[in-house]
Amino acid sequence: MSAHYLTNLKMKTDFEFKGLEDHFLKAQSKGDFVKRYFSYLSELMTRVDVSVIEQIIDVFIRAGDRGKTLYFLGNGGSAARASHLANDISIGTRSPGSKPFKAVSLTDNLSIITALANDEGYANVFVSQLDGILQPDDVVVAFSVSGNSDNVLKGLRYAKEHGAITIGCTGFDGGAMSQLTNINLHVPTHRGEYGPVEDIFTILGHLIYTYLRLERRGTL
Numbered sequence: 001m002s003a004h005y006l007t008n009l010k011m012k013t014d015f016e017f018k019g020l021e022d023h024f025l026k027a028q029s030k031g032d033f034v035k036r037y038f039s040y041l042s043e044l045m046t047r048v049d050v051s052v053i054e055q056i057i058d059v060f061i062r063a064g065d066r067g068k069t070l071y072f073l074g075n076g077g078s079a080a081r082a083s084h085l086a087n088d089i090s091i092g093t094r095s096p097g098s099k100p101f102k103a104v105s106l107t108d109n110l111s112i113i114t115a116l117a118n119d120e121g122y123a124n125v126f127v128s129q130l131d132g133i134l135q136p137d138d139v140v141v142a143f144s145v146s147g148n149s150d151n152v153l154k155g156l157r158y159a160k161e162h163g164a165i166t167i168g169c170t171g172f173d174g175g176a177m178s179q180l181t182n183i184n185l186h187v188p189t190h191r192g193e194y195g196p197v198e199d200i201f202t203i204l205g206h207l208i209y210t211y212l213r214l215e216r217r218g219t220l
């Protein structure tokens with residue numbers, strides 16, 4: 001993603017649409033704020049590049065057909081998104097007669113994460129899990145609303161260096177991650193609006209999972 005594009009994106013985010021704080025200040029009641037929140041999510045959905053979602057689906061299908069592993073990672077709420085999507089894809093897409101997806105969340109084993117954080121530093125909790133098991137053409141999917149989490153960036157750099165396909169899911173202005181991944185799914189928002197970005201991540205995760213489930217069942 002070019003610096004020029006990022007500059008234009010920042011201008012759009014700052015001036016073309018109002019964020020949640022503005023909606024809160026203008027809301028006439030709690031119910032009005034609820035409606036404004038829903039409307040804001042709908043607006044954000046229109047700003048997501050559909051072609052990027054298509055690319056992600058294609059990458060997942062190719063990885064599944066070739067027996068490659070999908071690894072998911074993130075911090076905080078994004079860790080929950082990683083765990084959720086790994087569950088949906090690994091379990092929810094199973095269908096008799098079709099090859100199952102191998103999907104692994106690197107956020108789920110608390111013993112491993114705390115051991116690595118204690119012994120090697122929190123910045124290494126993902127790269128150390130990938131070390132020795134990541135194979136060329138595996139897929140590493142990172143969720144980071146800011147796009148600037150050190151441990152996520154470090155895991156992605158390791159993945160790229162070892163021939164994996166990298167996918168980033170970002171909010172705000174995309175951060176450093178938008179320049180690092182092969183595919184970047186971006187939800188442009190005002191800085192600090194974690195909730196709406198993670199809402200969209202969840203919706204898009206369910207969208208992708210649903211497509212894969214139906215594709216595996218041969219109903220598409």
